[in-house]
Amino acid sequence: MKRKRNLKTLTIMFAVLMLLLAACSNKSSGDTKGSETEDGLSVGYYVNHTLGDKSFFDSAKRGVDKAEAELGYKAKTIEGGTNQGDWAAGLESMVASKEYDVIVVGTSQMTEIVGEIAQKYPDQDFIFFDDVVADRDNVYSMTYSQSEGSFLAGAFAALVTTSSELSGANAEKVIGFVGGMDIPIINDFKSGFEQGAAHIDSGVQVIASYIGNFADAPKGKELALAQIKSQNADIVYQVASTAGLGVLEAANEEGVYSIGVDSNQNNLYPGSVLSSMLKNIDNSVFRALELYKEGKLEFGTQEQLGIKEGGVGLAKDDLYEEHVPQSIRDKMTEVEEKLKSGEIVVESSL
Structure with a gap:
């Protein structure tokens, strides 16, 4: 009888030990956020x-x-x-x-x-x-750092508007900016754009308009057409999500140039959208x-x-190589390297 009682005691102790081990295992698996479960994340x-x-x-x-x-x-x-x-x-x-x-x-x-x-x-x-x-x-x-990315866009726009190699560039040093809303983050894009343009040529004028939302593409087109037809802008930078598609359409219809934003939009209107400021979300x-x-x-x-971390940049695909003159491409490479090295410092408006 004593032997049976000892065996029963050992069995109970073993069961308790297994429960304790399981509890410890469950506790440790939840300590790290994102630890993968059996069914996947x-x-x-x-x-x-x-x-x-x-x-x-x-x-x-x-x-x-x-x-x-x-x-x-x-x-x-x-x-x-x-x-x-x-x-x-x-x-x-x-x-x-x-x-x-x-x-x-x-x-x-x-x-x-x-x-x-x-x-x-x-x-x-x-x-x-x-x-x-x-x-x-x-x-x-x-x-x-949208201000750094937009610095590249502004420098690029200034090089385009002052170019003698691009048929769509006119004699006026005027470039356009169309934002979705007049809010701090959009104005940080604008600030970088203005700084980049001034770095190339302090005589370049930046004109700005705001759509009031990020969805109204017809309004974006209307504002871009006003900048192009009434104020002689020959390149327009859109920072307006879906509404900005109207800006790109307007530039293409008028035979001038535009800069896309966030994603590479060069293929939407090849030869008109010369590059895009990439926010690599x-x-x-x-x-x-x-x-x-x-x-x-x-x-x-x-x-x-920022640029150094690959968070922002300028779209340089085959269409960029095809439609942007070598002189502008070389200058943009130089500007980008100076930003990466810290020789050029962009001020954020935020």
């Missing part, structure tokens, strides 16, 4: 607009899609539409569903909304792009999701990505 992308801009929001979507294809994420995109009043409820609905390990969302128009929701749902992780959500331990923020979103999967993404922090 899920990512939600909330668009506080609609897709199809061939620029900003589409770029972030490419980063999410790449993470799905190459990193094994389960991904879903929700388009919030153009009514700002719907955005807070739309994002909170995603969070409340508890379907996503991490949610990708961005733009300065969402900072307050994400800040409030992140505080309300501290267990939900967020990757925030193009602005900073401060003082939230569950938000990783990344910004881009796709690459940065993919990088953040890769770090998240590895458990290495530092929440509660922010990073700024």
Whole structure:
């Protein structure tokens, strides 16, 4: 009987030991944010607009899609539409569903909304792009030096308007800027653009217009046509997401030039869109999701990505090589190298 009691005691002790080991294992697996579960990680992308801009929001979507294809994420995109009043409820609905390990969302128009929701749902992780959500331990923020990227665009525009090699350039030293809204981040684009133009030629005049939103392409076209026809601009830089497509269309119709933004838009109107200022949101979103999967993404922090870090740049594809004179390409390479080395310093307006 004693032997049986000893065997029963050992069995109970072994069972308790297994339970303790399992509990310790479960605790350690949750310590690192982003540690992968058996079913894989899920990512939600909330668009506080609609897709199809061939620029900003589409770029972030490419980063999410790449993470799905190459990193094994389960991904879903929700388009919030153009009514700002719907955005807070739309994002909170995603969070409340508890379907996503991490949610990708961005733009300065969402900072307050994400800040409030992140505080309300501290267990939900967020990757925030193009602005900073401060003082939230569950938000990783990344910004881009749009002033540096726009410096390149401004230098390029000044070289185009003063060129004798481009048939669409007129005798006037006038370049245009069309922004989506008169808000700080768009004006940081404008500031960099003006600095870049002045670096090439202080006599170049920059004229600016604002559409009032990021969706009205006909209004974007109307403003660009006014700059081209009434003020003699021969190259226009659009910073207006979907609304900016109207700017590119206007320049093409009038036989002058334009600069795209955020994504490479050179192929929309080859020979008219001479280059695009790249805000490499796709690459940065993919990088953040890769770090998240590895458990290495530092929440509660922010990073700024400039020319040196590959966060911004100028689109130099085959169309750029074909339609931009060698003299301008050489000068742009020189300007870019000086920015990378720190010889040229761009002031941000933010």
